[in-house]
Amino acid sequence: MTDAQSRSGARSRKDLACTRDATAYQREFVKTLRTRVVDRGEPFAIAQADTAHEIFHVMDIPVLSNQWWSSYLAAKQLSSRYFAVLDRAGYPASSCRYCSLGLACTLDADPASAPWGGLPRPTVITARLTCDCIQRVFAHWARALGTRFYAFEAPGLAHKDPAWFEHSRTAWREVYGDARIELHVEEMKGLIRLLELETGRSFDDGKLGVLMERINTQEELLDEAALLIGAARPCPVSIADQVPNAMIPQWHRGSDWAVAHARRFRDEVKERVAQAAGVAGQERLRLMWIGAGLWHDPGFYNALEALHGAVFVWSMYLPFAGPQYIRYDLSDPLRALASRICAMNEVLHLPPWMNEWMASEARRSGIDAAVMLVPHSNRLSVSGTKITRHTLEAAGVPVLEIAADMVDDSGWDHGAMVQYVSHFLTSRVIRGGEQPR
Amino acid sequence: MSSARFAFAPALLGDRMHHARVHKAAGGRVVGFLGNCVPVELIHAAGCFPLQLPALPGPTPRADRYMEELFDPMARSVFDRMLAGELDLVDLVVLPRAVDSLQRMYYYLCELRRTGSEAVPEAYLYDVLQTRSYSSAEYSYARTVELAARLAALSGHDPSDAQLRSSIALYNRIRSALARLIERRRAVPCGFPGAAALDVFTACQLMAPTEFLAVLDRLLAAPPQTAAGTRVVVAGSAHDEPVLHARIAMAGGQVVGDHHFRGELLLGPPVDETLPPLRALSTHYQHDVVSARTFPGSVDGFVELVRSAGAQGVVFYYYAQEEALTWDHVEQRQALQAAGVPWLCLSMQPYPASEAVDAEVQGFLARISEGRP
Numbered sequence: 001m002t003d004a005q006s007r008s009g010a011r012s013r014k015d016l017a018c019t020r021d022a023t024a025y026q027r028e029f030v031k032t033l034r035t036r037v038v039d040r041g042e043p044f045a046i047a048q049a050d051t052a053h054e055i056f057h058v059m060d061i062p063v064l065s066n067q068w069w070s071s072y073l074a075a076k077q078l079s080s081r082y083f084a085v086l087d088r089a090g091y092p093a094s095s096c097r098y099c100s101l102g103l104a105c106t107l108d109a110d111p112a113s114a115p116w117g118g119l120p121r122p123t124v125i126t127a128r129l130t131c132d133c134i135q136r137v138f139a140h141w142a143r144a145l146g147t148r149f150y151a152f153e154a155p156g157l158a159h160k161d162p163a164w165f166e167h168s169r170t171a172w173r174e175v176y177g178d179a180r181i182e183l184h185v186e187e188m189k190g191l192i193r194l195l196e197l198e199t200g201r202s203f204d205d206g207k208l209g210v211l212m213e214r215i216n217t218q219e220e221l222l223d224e225a226a227l228l229i230g231a232a233r234p235c236p237v238s239i240a241d242q243v244p245n246a247m248i249p250q251w252h253r254g255s256d257w258a259v260a261h262a263r264r265f266r267d268e269v270k271e272r273v274a275q276a277a278g279v280a281g282q283e284r285l286r287l288m289w290i291g292a293g294l295w296h297d298p299g300f301y302n303a304l305e306a307l308h309g310a311v312f313v314w315s316m317y318l319p320f321a322g323p324q325y326i327r328y329d330l331s332d333p334l335r336a337l338a339s340r341i342c343a344m345n346e347v348l349h350l351p352p353w354m355n356e357w358m359a360s361e362a363r364r365s366g367i368d369a370a371v372m373l374v375p376h377s378n379r380l381s382v383s384g385t386k387i388t389r390h391t392l393e394a395a396g397v398p399v400l401e402i403a404a405d406m407v408d409d410s411g412w413d414h415g416a417m418v419q420y421v422s423h424f425l426t427s428r429v430i431r432g433g434e435q436p437r
Numbered sequence: 438m439s440s441a442r443f444a445f446a447p448a449l450l451g452d453r454m455h456h457a458r459v460h461k462a463a464g465g466r467v468v469g470f471l472g473n474c475v476p477v478e479l480i481h482a483a484g485c486f487p488l489q490l491p492a493l494p495g496p497t498p499r500a501d502r503y504m505e506e507l508f509d510p511m512a513r514s515v516f517d518r519m520l521a522g523e524l525d526l527v528d529l530v531v532l533p534r535a536v537d538s539l540q541r542m543y544y545y546l547c548e549l550r551r552t553g554s555e556a557v558p559e560a561y562l563y564d565v566l567q568t569r570s571y572s573s574a575e576y577s578y579a580r581t582v583e584l585a586a587r588l589a590a591l592s593g594h595d596p597s598d599a600q601l602r603s604s605i606a607l608y609n610r611i612r613s614a615l616a617r618l619i620e621r622r623r624a625v626p627c628g629f630p631g632a633a634a635l636d637v638f639t640a641c642q643l644m645a646p647t648e649f650l651a652v653l654d655r656l657l658a659a660p661p662q663t664a665a666g667t668r669v670v671v672a673g674s675a676h677d678e679p680v681l682h683a684r685i686a687m688a689g690g691q692v693v694g695d696h697h698f699r700g701e702l703l704l705g706p707p708v709d710e711t712l713p714p715l716r717a718l719s720t721h722y723q724h725d726v727v728s729a730r731t732f733p734g735s736v737d738g739f740v741e742l743v744r745s746a747g748a749q750g751v752v753f754y755y756y757a758q759e760e761a762l763t764w765d766h767v768e769q770r771q772a773l774q775a776a777g778v779p780w781l782c783l784s785m786q787p788y789p790a791s792e793a794v795d796a797e798v799q800g801f802l803a804r805i806s807e808g809r810p
Contacts, residue, residue: 092784132761351548437797
C-alpha cells in the first residue's frame with residue numbers, strides 16, 4: 001500500500017455473491033432513475049432517509065434519498081469541493097454539514113463536475129425536522145432548485161419504552177404514541193394531496209396495504225439474517241456485506257426485486273452458517289460498529305481481521321430492519337407506516353431507546369468491543385453516544401470513539417485509524433495476551 | 438458593571454436563585470425552564486415560581502460525562518449544575534421541544550433518573566411544535582393542556598380561567614414595559630446602555646413577575662441614561678451575560694439591539710388576551726415566539742430590528758456549538774448589504790465572549806467610524 005493509499009479510504013472485501021448483485025442492481029437503478037428524472041423529466045422527489053418513501057413508491061414517483069445522494073457525491077470524491085462551496089457562500093464554519101452536500105452541489109451549479117450534471121428541479125423535497133438545521137438546509141435547497149420544501153414535524157416522545165424493540169412490531173401504537181402517529185398521518189395526507197395536484201398521479205390505500213405486507217416479508221427475511229449472523233460462530237458475513245444487502249433493498253422496500261433479494265441474502269447467510277464459513281481466518285474478536293457507515297473508507301471494516309482476527313459483526317442497518325420496519329396489524333396502513341417513520345431519530349440517537357437497543361444487540365451478538373463513529377460536526381449524529389457508551393461499558397463491552405465524519409474524508413487517515421483501533425483492542429480488549437476466544 | 442445590576446440586586450449581583458429560594462422557603466414550588474418557548478404565564482398562574490435556570494460559565498466536567506460536544510453551552514452549563522446538585526431547589530424542569538439541545542437534554546435527564554445514575558430534578562417536555570400548520574397548532578394545544586394539568590398537579594392549584602387571564606395580562610404588562618425599555622435604548626442618542634438592557638432581560642426570568650415589573654417601572658421612571666458609541670446590533674447565539682456587550686462598549690460601540698433568544702426575542706409579542714387563555718398561550722408559543730425551529734423562518738424581523746435600532750453595524754456572534762442559526766447568516770448578511778449596514782461575523786466563539794474578539798471588534802468599529810466598512 002502506498003502512503004497515499006494508506007491515508008485515504010480503501011475498498012472493502014465482499015464475500016457474498018448477492019452483494020455484487022445488489023450493487024449492480026443499484027447501479028442499474030441509478031441509470032434508470034437518471035433517465036427518468038434527467039432525460040425524460042419525470043416528476044421526482046428528494047427525501048431524507050427517515051421519511052415515508054412508501055408514499056412515493058405507491059404513486060410511482062421516483063424518489064432520491066438525500067443520504068444516498070450525499071454518499072454518492074462523497075464516493076465521487078466531491079465532498080471537499082462542495083464544502084468549499086458552502087464556505088465561499090459565507091456559511092460559518094460551525095454550520096452542520098451532514099445533510100448539506102446536496103445543497104452545496106446545487107449551489108455549485110457546475111454541470112461539468114456534478115454527477116448527472118446536477119439534479120433537475122424535483123416536484124418536492126421533504127424532510128422531518130429532526131434537528132434545528134434541517135429546515136434551513138432544505139429551505140435553502142428548495143429555493144436553489146426552484147421547488148417547494150414539504151416539512152414533517154418531529155415532535156417529542158414522552159412515553160419511553162426501553163424495550164421498544166421487543167414491542168414495536170405489534171404494540172406500535174403504545175410504543176410510539178397515538179398523538180404523534182396521528183400527527184404524522186395528517187402530514188402524510190398533506191404530502192399526498194400536494195403530490196396528486198402536482199403530478200396528476202393518485203394514491204391508493206389498497207396499494208399501500210399490499211406494499212406494507214410485502215415490506216413485512218422483506219424485513220422478516222432481513223431480520224432472520226440478522227439473527228443468524230448474531231448467533232453464528234464464526235461470523236458468516238461482515239458488515240461490509242451486511243450493509244449493502246440491507247440498505248439497497250431498503251431503498252426499494254417492498255419491490256419485487258427487494259423482497260427477492262432479501263430472500264437470496266438470507267439464504268446465502270444460512271448457507272454460510274451451515275458451512276461454518278467465517279469472515280476471518282480465525283475469528284477472535286467480535287466488534288460492533290456504532291453510527292452511520294464510513295462511506296469514504298469501507299475497507300476499514302476488513303482491516304482488523306488479519307491483525308487481530310477482529311471482525312465487525314454488527315452495524316445498525318441490518319438489525320434495525322426487524323424492530324423498526326416490521327409492522328403487524330395493517331388494517332390502517334397509513335397509521336402503521338406513520339409508526340415506522342415517526343420515531344426513527346429517537347430510537348437511533350436518544351436514550352433510552354438507542355442505548356438499551358445497542359446493549360441488547362451486543363448481548364445477542366456476543367460482542368467483545370464496540371467502535372463508535374462520533375462526527376463532531378453534527379449534533380443529531382453524536383447525540384446519545386455518551387450514554388450509550390456508559391450503558392455498553394456497564395454491560396462489559398469496551399467502547400472506542402472515533403472522531404470522524406461519515407461523508408467528509410478530510411483529516412481521515414486509514415492507516416492511523418487502523419492503528420488506533422488496534423491499540424484499543426490490544427490495551428482494553430485483549431488482556432494479558434489472552435483473547436476472548 | 439451595568440446600572441441595572443444594582444436595581445435588580447440580589448438576582449443579578451449575588452445569588453441568581455435568591456428570589457426562587459425565598460419562594461421555596463415560603464412553601465412554594467419552583468419550576469425551572471430554559472429558552473424562550475416555555476409558557477411562563479402558565480407556571481405563574483399555577484402558583485409556581487418560573488425560573489430561567491441560570492448557567493455559570495466555566496468547565497462542565499459532570500456534563501461532559503454524558504453530553505456530547507455540540508450542545509448549546511448554556512444548556513450544558515445548566516446540565517452540569519443539575520448534576521452537581523446546585524439546582525436542587527427546582528421541583529420540575531420544563532424543557533421545550535422547540536430547541537434541539539434542550540429536547541435532547543430532556544431525554545438525558547430522564548434516562549439518568551430512570552437508571553438512578555445521577556440525582557437530577559424531574560424533567561418535563563413541553564412538546565410545542567413550531568411549523569405553522571393547523572395540525573401542529575392542534576398538537577401543540579393538546580400539549581399545552583397537558584402541561585397545565587402537570588403544573589396543577591405539582592402545585593396543587595388548578596388555576597381558574599380568570600387566574601390564567603390575569604397571569605397573561607401581567608406578562609403582557611412586562612412585555613409592554615420591556616418594549617418601552619427597548620424604545621429608550623433605540624433612541625438617538627441611545628437612552629439605555631446595551632449591557633444594562635441585557636441584564637434587564639436576564640433579571641426578567643430570575644424574579645417573580647410582579648416584583649420584576651415594579652423594579653422595571655421604577656427604572657423606566659428615571660431619566661434616560663445616555664450611552665455613547667457606534668450603534669451595534671448583536672445577532673446569532675443567545676447571551677445571558679453582557680460580556681460581549683461590555684467588550685463592544687470598551688471598543689467604542691454601544692449595543693442598541695439584541696436579536697437573539699435571551700434578548701429581544703425573549704418574550705415575543707403580547708399574548709392575545711381575547712382568546713381562551715390556554716389557546717392563546719399555545720398559539721403564542723407555537724406561532725408567535727421566534728425560536729431556532731420556527732418554520733418557515735423569515736429574515737424580516739431581523740431586518741426590522743436592525744432598521745428600527747438605527748444600527749450602524751451588526752455583530753454576528755456564534756458559539757462553536759452553533760450549527761443551526763449559522764444557516765440563516767447568508768440571507769441576513771445579504772439583507773444588510775442591501776440596506777447598506779456593515780457586519781462582522783464572529784464564528785466558532787466561546788461562551789461567554791473573551792478578549793480574543795477585541796481586535797476584530799475594534800477594527801470593525803474603526804472602519805464604521807471612518808466610513809469604510
